[in-house]
Amino acid sequence: MAVEIWPRLAHDELKRAVEVSEKRELDWLIEALHETLTDLKHGLEHCYSLLAPIDPGSTLAVSTPRNEVVKGYVTRVGTRIVKGTIHVRLRTLPPQTLTIDPDHPIHLAPLTSLHTFLTQAIDLLGITLSYSYPTAHPPPRTTTTSSAQFLAAQLRLLSQSLLEASSLLKGPPLTTSDPTWTSRSIAPSHFLPPPNPTHPSPLAHAANGVPPLSFHLGIQDSCLVLWLRSLEPADAPVNFGTKLALAIGTTRRLEHDEAEKTFGFCCSHDASPAPTDDGRGGGPVTRHASFPAGDVPLSGRRPVDVFVREKVRIETADPSLLSLSSKLAALGRTLAAARRNLAAVMGEEEDREGEDA
Known part of the structure; x- marks a missing residue:
């Protein structure tokens, strides 16, 4: 079964119409991603709080x-x-x-590194939101290719940070x-x-x-x-x-x-003091x-x-670490879905780098 457009459009007009439609879809998706990224930031802040040094521990x-x-x-x-x-x-x-x-x-070295990755992820989301969405309720605007590519690159970096954090908890x-x-x-x-x-x-x-x-x-x-x-x-x-x-x-x-x-x-x-040589006169031990x-x-x-x-x-x-692991896994799935949707609308090949297998 074939699908035809009526009235018929010339090839050049059809091409321009497709481009306009794809542009509108990309604009809509990026506006919809604002809520997703905000929820991701709140989720990461909750993960950060699970590692906060709060007494009595x-x-x-x-x-x-x-x-x-x-x-x-x-x-x-x-x-x-x-x-x-x-x-x-x-x-x-x-x-x-x-x-x-x-x-x-x-x-605990793994938790110290995990704290660093969570801090970087929250900062990265803050930069992404402030650049891509200047106000809390941005007005409709035209999305440029460069801004969409910037958003995709930021989400890829964020996905890598979440994967590293999950790997530290898995050990x-x-x-x-x-x-x-x-x-x-x-x-x-x-x-x-x-x-x-x-x-x-x-x-x-x-x-x-x-x-x-x-x-x-x-x-x-x-x-x-x-x-x-x-x-x-x-x-x-x-x-x-x-x-x-x-x-x-x-x-x-x-x-x-x-x-x-x-x-x-x-x-x-x-x-304890470190020896200055290996006992055979061979110089410092490395x-x-x-x-x-x-x-x-x-x-x-x-x-x-x-x-x-x-x-x-x-x-x-450790109940806090178990909760943190589950939360990171859920955030990772949400982020992976957002990246797949953005790649599909941009017409790019799906990038699975940084996604948890």
């Missing part, structure tokens, strides 16, 4: 289910863990209590460990009592520069995840009794996915062979090779 239980290996709590205010007490009873270490110093809170896959623990484990200075000869911190460095316990916090699937690892220097001598017990089977090493692997370990922001590629130790110390004797993972659901 969120108190989260940090405990292993069905056993007493790890029992305690932490309090998150914004992007920081400001206080908490955790009792640890690992099989390879004496029982100990870890108390977070309120004067030296722990900054690494649940089936894998976060490799950043080797360089971003929490330094002893964040815990009480402070390290000193008479009252050493539970995470204080031993004489060989390796703390007995790695305390690492991360985000996976919008949940706060704590990894505790009992560490042992790779070059530590094994006494004859342990060797014999392992040989005859009376003692067994704990089995986990990081057993028998060597890691280059260095605490984040460690206050990277260790076993240190993860692209991850430079923040403390300035040379990473030390360690084994992971024992490993415990504790996952804690």
